[in-house]
Amino acid sequence: MTDQQLCKKCVFPILPEYASTSKGNCHVCDSPEMYAHIIKPPDNEKLTQLIEETRKRGSGSEYDCVVGWSGGRDSTCMIYELVTVHKLRCVAVFGKTPFTPQEIIDSVRSIAKKLNVKLIEVDTHKNHQKIAAFCLKEYLRTKIPILINLACAPCKYVNPSIYVHARRLGVKTVISGGNRFEYLPSGPASIDVSSENRYSFASMLKDNFARLFKGVGVLASSPVLFRYLPTFFNAAVLYVNQYSIYMRLRYSGISRFDYYHYADWDENRINQVLKELGWKLPAGCTSNWRADCVFDAIKNTAFKEQVGFTYNQALYSNLIRAGKISREESLLRLEKEGVSKERLAEALRLCGFPEDSLNSK
Numbered sequence: 001m002t003d004q005q006l007c008k009k010c011v012f013p014i015l016p017e018y019a020s021t022s023k024g025n026c027h028v029c030d031s032p033e034m035y036a037h038i039i040k041p042p043d044n045e046k047l048t049q050l051i052e053e054t055r056k057r058g059s060g061s062e063y064d065c066v067v068g069w070s071g072g073r074d075s076t077c078m079i080y081e082l083v084t085v086h087k088l089r090c091v092a093v094f095g096k097t098p099f100t101p102q103e104i105i106d107s108v109r110s111i112a113k114k115l116n117v118k119l120i121e122v123d124t125h126k127n128h129q130k131i132a133a134f135c136l137k138e139y140l141r142t143k144i145p146i147l148i149n150l151a152c153a154p155c156k157y158v159n160p161s162i163y164v165h166a167r168r169l170g171v172k173t174v175i176s177g178g179n180r181f182e183y184l185p186s187g188p189a190s191i192d193v194s195s196e197n198r199y200s201f202a203s204m205l206k207d208n209f210a211r212l213f214k215g216v217g218v219l220a221s222s223p224v225l226f227r228y229l230p231t232f233f234n235a236a237v238l239y240v241n242q243y244s245i246y247m248r249l250r251y252s253g254i255s256r257f258d259y260y261h262y263a264d265w266d267e268n269r270i271n272q273v274l275k276e277l278g279w280k281l282p283a284g285c286t287s288n289w290r291a292d293c294v295f296d297a298i299k300n301t302a303f304k305e306q307v308g309f310t311y312n313q314a315l316y317s318n319l320i321r322a323g324k325i326s327r328e329e330s331l332l333r334l335e336k337e338g339v340s341k342e343r344l345a346e347a348l349r350l351c352g353f354p355e356d357s358l359n360s361k
Protein backbone atom coordinates (compact mmCIF):
# COMPACT_ATOMS: atom_id res chain seq x y z
CA MET A 1 0.00 0.00 0.00
CA THR A 2 3.05 2.19 0.23
CA ASP A 3 3.00 3.14 -3.45
CA GLN A 4 -0.55 4.35 -3.20
CA GLN A 5 -1.73 7.84 -2.37
CA LEU A 6 -4.60 7.51 0.06
CA CYS A 7 -7.42 9.94 0.65
CA LYS A 8 -6.71 12.18 3.63
CA LYS A 9 -10.19 11.57 5.03
CA CYS A 10 -10.58 7.81 4.53
CA VAL A 11 -8.33 4.91 3.47
CA PHE A 12 -9.52 4.70 -0.13
CA PRO A 13 -6.89 5.43 -2.80
CA ILE A 14 -7.03 8.51 -4.97
CA LEU A 15 -7.56 6.79 -8.31
CA PRO A 16 -5.24 7.98 -11.11
CA GLU A 17 -8.11 9.34 -13.22
CA TYR A 18 -9.11 11.57 -10.30
CA ALA A 19 -5.62 12.64 -9.17
CA SER A 20 -5.38 15.84 -11.24
CA THR A 21 -8.52 17.45 -9.79
CA SER A 22 -8.30 16.04 -6.27
CA LYS A 23 -7.49 18.24 -3.29
CA GLY A 24 -6.31 15.23 -1.30
CA ASN A 25 -9.66 13.49 -1.06
CA CYS A 26 -10.82 10.42 -2.95
CA HIS A 27 -13.64 10.78 -5.46
CA VAL A 28 -16.08 9.08 -3.09
CA CYS A 29 -15.44 11.46 -0.16
CA ASP A 30 -15.88 14.34 -2.60
CA SER A 31 -19.30 13.07 -3.70
CA PRO A 32 -21.47 12.62 -0.59
CA GLU A 33 -24.42 11.53 -2.75
CA MET A 34 -22.42 8.38 -3.56
CA TYR A 35 -22.43 7.20 0.01
CA ALA A 36 -25.32 8.97 1.75
CA HIS A 37 -27.39 5.75 1.66
CA ILE A 38 -24.46 3.80 3.11
CA ILE A 39 -23.91 5.89 6.22
CA LYS A 40 -27.54 6.38 7.21
CA PRO A 41 -27.86 6.21 11.03
CA PRO A 42 -29.63 3.21 12.61
CA ASP A 43 -33.42 3.40 12.83
CA ASN A 44 -34.61 1.53 15.90
CA GLU A 45 -38.19 2.66 15.58
CA LYS A 46 -38.44 1.24 12.07
CA LEU A 47 -36.69 -1.95 13.22
CA THR A 48 -39.20 -2.45 16.04
CA GLN A 49 -42.02 -1.94 13.58
CA LEU A 50 -40.59 -4.47 11.13
CA ILE A 51 -40.08 -7.05 13.89
CA GLU A 52 -43.65 -6.58 15.13
CA GLU A 53 -45.02 -6.97 11.61
CA THR A 54 -42.95 -10.15 11.25
CA ARG A 55 -44.43 -11.53 14.46
CA LYS A 56 -47.95 -10.69 13.32
CA ARG A 57 -47.50 -12.37 9.94
CA GLY A 58 -46.11 -15.42 11.74
CA SER A 59 -48.93 -15.86 14.20
CA GLY A 60 -50.73 -19.15 13.56
CA SER A 61 -47.64 -20.59 11.80
CA GLU A 62 -44.85 -22.66 13.24
CA TYR A 63 -42.22 -20.03 12.37
CA ASP A 64 -42.07 -16.25 12.16
CA CYS A 65 -39.30 -15.88 9.63
CA VAL A 66 -36.72 -17.51 7.40
CA VAL A 67 -33.25 -16.05 7.68
CA GLY A 68 -30.42 -16.32 5.20
CA TRP A 69 -27.24 -17.50 6.91
CA SER A 70 -23.77 -17.54 5.34
CA GLY A 71 -22.08 -18.54 8.59
CA GLY A 72 -20.14 -15.28 8.54
CA ARG A 73 -19.88 -12.61 11.20
CA ASP A 74 -22.94 -10.49 10.47
CA SER A 75 -25.54 -13.13 9.66
CA THR A 76 -24.47 -15.19 12.70
CA CYS A 77 -24.87 -12.24 15.04
CA MET A 78 -28.18 -11.31 13.41
CA ILE A 79 -29.64 -14.76 14.11
CA TYR A 80 -28.58 -14.43 17.74
CA GLU A 81 -30.34 -11.03 18.01
CA LEU A 82 -33.50 -12.27 16.28
CA VAL A 83 -33.77 -15.31 18.54
CA THR A 84 -32.64 -13.97 21.91
CA VAL A 85 -33.49 -10.26 21.81
CA HIS A 86 -36.50 -10.12 19.48
CA LYS A 87 -37.79 -13.61 20.39
CA LEU A 88 -38.65 -14.56 16.82
CA ARG A 89 -39.07 -18.22 15.83
CA CYS A 90 -36.50 -18.57 13.05
CA VAL A 91 -35.72 -21.07 10.35
CA ALA A 92 -32.17 -20.56 9.09
CA VAL A 93 -31.23 -21.39 5.51
CA PHE A 94 -27.47 -21.89 5.40
CA GLY A 95 -25.97 -21.44 1.93
CA LYS A 96 -22.92 -23.69 1.66
CA THR A 97 -20.43 -23.21 -1.17
CA PRO A 98 -17.33 -25.14 -2.29
CA PHE A 99 -15.40 -22.27 -0.70
CA THR A 100 -17.03 -22.37 2.74
CA PRO A 101 -14.36 -23.35 5.31
CA GLN A 102 -15.09 -26.42 7.44
CA GLU A 103 -14.81 -24.33 10.64
CA ILE A 104 -17.73 -22.19 9.42
CA ILE A 105 -19.87 -25.27 8.65
CA ASP A 106 -19.10 -26.64 12.14
CA SER A 107 -19.90 -23.29 13.80
CA VAL A 108 -23.22 -23.01 11.96
CA ARG A 109 -24.31 -26.50 13.02
CA SER A 110 -23.36 -26.06 16.65
CA ILE A 111 -24.79 -22.53 16.93
CA ALA A 112 -28.10 -23.62 15.34
CA LYS A 113 -28.36 -26.28 18.04
CA LYS A 114 -27.43 -23.83 20.78
CA LEU A 115 -30.06 -21.32 19.65
CA ASN A 116 -32.62 -24.02 18.92
CA VAL A 117 -33.05 -22.80 15.36
CA LYS A 118 -34.32 -25.10 12.61
CA LEU A 119 -31.42 -25.40 10.18
CA ILE A 120 -31.78 -26.07 6.46
CA GLU A 121 -28.54 -26.48 4.52
CA VAL A 122 -28.58 -25.64 0.83
CA ASP A 123 -25.81 -25.83 -1.74
CA THR A 124 -25.03 -23.17 -4.31
CA HIS A 125 -25.15 -23.88 -8.06
CA LYS A 126 -23.94 -27.43 -8.83
CA ASN A 127 -21.22 -26.07 -11.12
CA HIS A 128 -20.02 -23.44 -8.64
CA GLN A 129 -16.42 -24.65 -8.49
CA LYS A 130 -16.22 -25.17 -12.24
CA ILE A 131 -17.64 -21.73 -13.00
CA ALA A 132 -15.34 -20.02 -10.50
CA ALA A 133 -12.33 -21.80 -12.03
CA PHE A 134 -13.50 -20.87 -15.53
CA CYS A 135 -13.87 -17.18 -14.59
CA LEU A 136 -10.50 -17.17 -12.87
CA LYS A 137 -8.89 -18.62 -15.99
CA GLU A 138 -10.55 -15.92 -18.12
CA TYR A 139 -9.47 -13.28 -15.64
CA LEU A 140 -5.85 -14.43 -15.81
CA ARG A 141 -6.07 -14.24 -19.62
CA THR A 142 -7.87 -10.90 -19.98
CA LYS A 143 -7.35 -9.19 -16.58
CA ILE A 144 -10.90 -7.82 -16.72
CA PRO A 145 -11.74 -7.27 -13.03
CA ILE A 146 -15.49 -7.97 -13.34
CA LEU A 147 -14.68 -11.59 -14.24
CA ILE A 148 -13.72 -12.07 -10.62
CA ASN A 149 -17.19 -10.88 -9.61
CA LEU A 150 -18.73 -13.29 -12.09
CA ALA A 151 -16.83 -16.10 -10.39
CA CYS A 152 -19.13 -15.46 -7.43
CA ALA A 153 -22.30 -15.62 -9.55
CA PRO A 154 -23.19 -19.18 -8.46
CA CYS A 155 -23.54 -17.94 -4.87
CA LYS A 156 -26.56 -15.88 -5.88
CA TYR A 157 -28.47 -19.12 -6.37
CA VAL A 158 -28.89 -19.24 -2.60
CA ASN A 159 -31.25 -16.23 -2.78
CA PRO A 160 -34.14 -18.03 -4.52
CA SER A 161 -33.52 -21.17 -2.40
CA ILE A 162 -34.25 -19.17 0.73
CA TYR A 163 -37.62 -18.12 -0.70
CA VAL A 164 -38.46 -21.61 -1.91
CA HIS A 165 -38.09 -22.85 1.66
CA ALA A 166 -40.05 -19.91 3.07
CA ARG A 167 -42.92 -20.67 0.71
CA ARG A 168 -42.82 -24.40 1.40
CA LEU A 169 -42.99 -23.77 5.16
CA GLY A 170 -45.69 -21.11 4.81
CA VAL A 171 -43.40 -18.43 6.31
CA LYS A 172 -44.24 -14.87 5.29
CA THR A 173 -41.03 -12.98 6.15
CA VAL A 174 -37.42 -13.36 5.03
CA ILE A 175 -34.69 -11.52 6.94
CA SER A 176 -31.13 -11.09 5.67
CA GLY A 177 -27.99 -9.80 7.32
CA GLY A 178 -26.77 -7.37 4.66
CA ASN A 179 -24.66 -4.63 6.15
CA ARG A 180 -24.68 -1.28 4.38
CA PHE A 181 -21.03 -0.54 5.16
CA GLU A 182 -20.03 -3.39 2.87
CA TYR A 183 -21.42 -1.70 -0.20
CA LEU A 184 -18.79 -0.58 -2.57
CA PRO A 185 -19.63 2.84 -4.01
CA SER A 186 -17.19 2.36 -6.89
CA GLY A 187 -16.15 -1.10 -7.93
CA PRO A 188 -16.15 -3.03 -11.19
CA ALA A 189 -19.48 -4.67 -10.42
CA SER A 190 -21.14 -1.82 -8.58
CA ILE A 191 -24.04 -0.10 -10.15
CA ASP A 192 -24.21 3.54 -9.19
CA VAL A 193 -27.75 4.08 -8.12
CA SER A 194 -27.35 6.95 -5.69
CA SER A 195 -30.82 7.15 -4.43
CA GLU A 196 -32.33 7.68 -1.02
CA ASN A 197 -34.04 4.32 -1.32
CA ARG A 198 -31.51 2.02 -2.93
CA TYR A 199 -33.86 -0.96 -3.00
CA SER A 200 -37.08 0.65 -4.14
CA PHE A 201 -38.75 -0.87 -7.17
CA ALA A 202 -37.65 2.05 -9.34
CA SER A 203 -34.01 1.90 -8.18
CA MET A 204 -33.87 -1.83 -8.69
CA LEU A 205 -35.35 -1.53 -12.18
CA LYS A 206 -32.59 0.91 -13.04
CA ASP A 207 -30.06 -1.39 -11.35
CA ASN A 208 -31.24 -4.48 -13.25
CA PHE A 209 -31.01 -2.70 -16.60
CA ALA A 210 -27.59 -1.25 -15.80
CA ARG A 211 -26.37 -4.78 -15.02
CA LEU A 212 -27.66 -6.03 -18.36
CA PHE A 213 -25.74 -3.34 -20.24
CA LYS A 214 -22.61 -3.95 -18.23
CA GLY A 215 -22.99 -7.66 -18.97
CA VAL A 216 -23.20 -7.07 -22.71
CA GLY A 217 -19.94 -5.12 -22.55
CA VAL A 218 -18.13 -7.91 -20.71
CA LEU A 219 -19.45 -10.53 -23.14
CA ALA A 220 -18.11 -8.55 -26.05
CA SER A 221 -14.60 -8.62 -24.63
CA SER A 222 -14.74 -12.21 -23.41
CA PRO A 223 -17.11 -14.16 -25.68
CA VAL A 224 -16.26 -17.54 -24.12
CA LEU A 225 -18.51 -16.44 -21.26
CA PHE A 226 -21.48 -17.41 -23.46
CA ARG A 227 -20.91 -20.94 -22.19
CA TYR A 228 -22.44 -20.01 -18.84
CA LEU A 229 -24.66 -17.19 -20.02
CA PRO A 230 -27.91 -18.40 -18.41
CA THR A 231 -26.13 -18.82 -15.06
CA PHE A 232 -24.62 -15.33 -15.23
CA PHE A 233 -27.89 -13.80 -16.31
CA ASN A 234 -29.82 -15.46 -13.50
CA ALA A 235 -27.20 -14.53 -10.93
CA ALA A 236 -26.46 -10.97 -11.99
CA VAL A 237 -29.95 -9.84 -12.88
CA LEU A 238 -32.69 -12.12 -11.55
CA TYR A 239 -31.19 -13.32 -8.27
CA VAL A 240 -28.69 -10.54 -7.60
CA ASN A 241 -30.34 -9.74 -4.28
CA GLN A 242 -33.69 -10.26 -2.63
CA TYR A 243 -34.96 -6.90 -3.92
CA SER A 244 -34.47 -7.62 -7.64
CA ILE A 245 -37.55 -7.19 -9.79
CA TYR A 246 -37.66 -10.93 -10.42
CA MET A 247 -37.42 -11.83 -6.72
CA ARG A 248 -40.14 -9.34 -5.85
CA LEU A 249 -42.59 -10.56 -8.46
CA ARG A 250 -41.81 -14.26 -8.07
CA TYR A 251 -42.16 -14.18 -4.28
CA SER A 252 -44.55 -11.29 -3.91
CA GLY A 253 -46.40 -12.76 -0.92
CA ILE A 254 -43.27 -12.74 1.24
CA SER A 255 -42.05 -9.62 3.05
CA ARG A 256 -38.32 -9.03 3.29
CA PHE A 257 -35.78 -6.78 4.91
CA ASP A 258 -32.12 -6.59 5.88
CA TYR A 259 -31.65 -6.45 9.63
CA TYR A 260 -28.57 -4.21 9.60
CA HIS A 261 -30.19 -1.69 7.30
CA TYR A 262 -32.02 -0.57 10.47
CA ALA A 263 -30.25 -2.06 13.50
CA ASP A 264 -27.03 -0.51 14.69
CA TRP A 265 -24.10 -2.41 13.24
CA ASP A 266 -21.69 -2.38 16.16
CA GLU A 267 -18.49 -4.34 15.76
CA ASN A 268 -17.89 -4.69 19.49
CA ARG A 269 -21.34 -6.13 20.00
CA ILE A 270 -20.82 -8.52 17.09
CA ASN A 271 -17.49 -9.74 18.46
CA GLN A 272 -18.99 -10.25 21.90
CA VAL A 273 -21.90 -12.29 20.48
CA LEU A 274 -19.58 -14.43 18.31
CA LYS A 275 -17.50 -15.21 21.37
CA GLU A 276 -20.54 -16.16 23.39
CA LEU A 277 -21.77 -18.44 20.60
CA GLY A 278 -18.39 -20.15 20.20
CA TRP A 279 -18.02 -19.06 16.55
CA LYS A 280 -14.58 -20.08 15.32
CA LEU A 281 -12.38 -18.03 13.03
CA PRO A 282 -11.24 -20.37 10.21
CA ALA A 283 -7.54 -21.22 9.97
CA GLY A 284 -5.45 -18.64 8.19
CA CYS A 285 -8.05 -15.86 8.48
CA THR A 286 -6.60 -12.44 9.20
CA SER A 287 -10.00 -10.80 9.74
CA ASN A 288 -13.42 -12.07 10.77
CA TRP A 289 -14.99 -10.19 7.88
CA ARG A 290 -15.80 -12.53 4.97
CA ALA A 291 -14.32 -15.38 6.95
CA ASP A 292 -17.09 -17.51 5.45
CA CYS A 293 -15.56 -17.59 1.96
CA VAL A 294 -12.05 -18.68 0.96
CA PHE A 295 -12.51 -17.28 -2.55
CA ASP A 296 -12.47 -13.81 -0.99
CA ALA A 297 -8.65 -14.05 -0.93
CA ILE A 298 -8.64 -14.31 -4.74
CA LYS A 299 -11.12 -11.47 -5.04
CA ASN A 300 -9.10 -9.13 -2.87
CA THR A 301 -5.80 -9.98 -4.56
CA ALA A 302 -7.23 -9.43 -8.04
CA PHE A 303 -8.95 -6.22 -7.01
CA LYS A 304 -5.88 -4.78 -5.45
CA GLU A 305 -3.94 -5.57 -8.60
CA GLN A 306 -6.48 -4.29 -11.11
CA VAL A 307 -8.47 -1.50 -9.53
CA GLY A 308 -6.01 -0.46 -6.88
CA PHE A 309 -7.90 -1.22 -3.69
CA THR A 310 -9.21 -4.10 -1.62
CA TYR A 311 -12.70 -4.69 -0.30
CA ASN A 312 -11.34 -4.09 3.19
CA GLN A 313 -10.19 -0.62 2.17
CA ALA A 314 -13.67 0.11 0.84
CA LEU A 315 -15.32 -1.22 4.03
CA TYR A 316 -13.10 0.78 6.38
CA SER A 317 -13.58 3.90 4.27
CA ASN A 318 -17.34 3.58 4.67
CA LEU A 319 -16.93 3.02 8.41
CA ILE A 320 -14.76 6.13 8.68
CA ARG A 321 -17.32 8.21 6.75
CA ALA A 322 -20.00 6.95 9.12
CA GLY A 323 -17.87 7.84 12.16
CA LYS A 324 -17.63 4.20 13.28
CA ILE A 325 -13.85 3.92 13.29
CA SER A 326 -10.92 6.33 13.11
CA ARG A 327 -8.65 6.64 10.10
CA GLU A 328 -5.64 5.74 12.29
CA GLU A 329 -7.21 2.51 13.51
CA SER A 330 -8.25 1.60 9.96
CA LEU A 331 -4.69 2.00 8.74
CA LEU A 332 -3.39 -0.24 11.51
CA ARG A 333 -5.99 -2.86 10.75
CA LEU A 334 -5.35 -2.82 7.01
CA GLU A 335 -1.71 -3.45 7.79
CA LYS A 336 -2.65 -6.50 9.85
CA GLU A 337 -5.49 -7.79 7.70
CA GLY A 338 -3.76 -8.21 4.36
CA VAL A 339 -4.72 -11.10 2.11
CA SER A 340 -3.85 -14.33 3.89
CA LYS A 341 -1.35 -16.38 1.87
CA GLU A 342 -2.74 -19.58 3.32
CA ARG A 343 -6.31 -18.78 2.24
CA LEU A 344 -5.20 -17.60 -1.19
CA ALA A 345 -3.33 -20.85 -1.76
CA GLU A 346 -6.36 -22.87 -0.62
CA ALA A 347 -8.74 -20.93 -2.91
CA LEU A 348 -6.43 -21.37 -5.89
CA ARG A 349 -6.08 -25.07 -5.12
CA LEU A 350 -9.89 -25.41 -5.07
CA CYS A 351 -9.98 -23.80 -8.53
CA GLY A 352 -7.30 -26.17 -9.81
CA PHE A 353 -4.56 -23.54 -10.11
CA PRO A 354 -1.00 -23.51 -8.76
CA GLU A 355 -0.41 -21.45 -5.61
CA ASP A 356 1.55 -18.76 -7.41
CA SER A 357 -0.97 -18.05 -10.21
CA LEU A 358 -1.92 -14.70 -8.75
CA ASN A 359 1.43 -13.54 -7.51
CA SER A 360 1.05 -9.87 -6.70
CA LYS A 361 3.86 -7.50 -7.40
Ligand SMILES: [Zn+2]
Nearest residue numbers: 007010026029
Ligand atom coordinates in the same frame (compact mmCIF):
# COMPACT_ATOMS: atom_id res chain seq x y z
ZN1 LIG B 1 -11.95 9.33 0.90
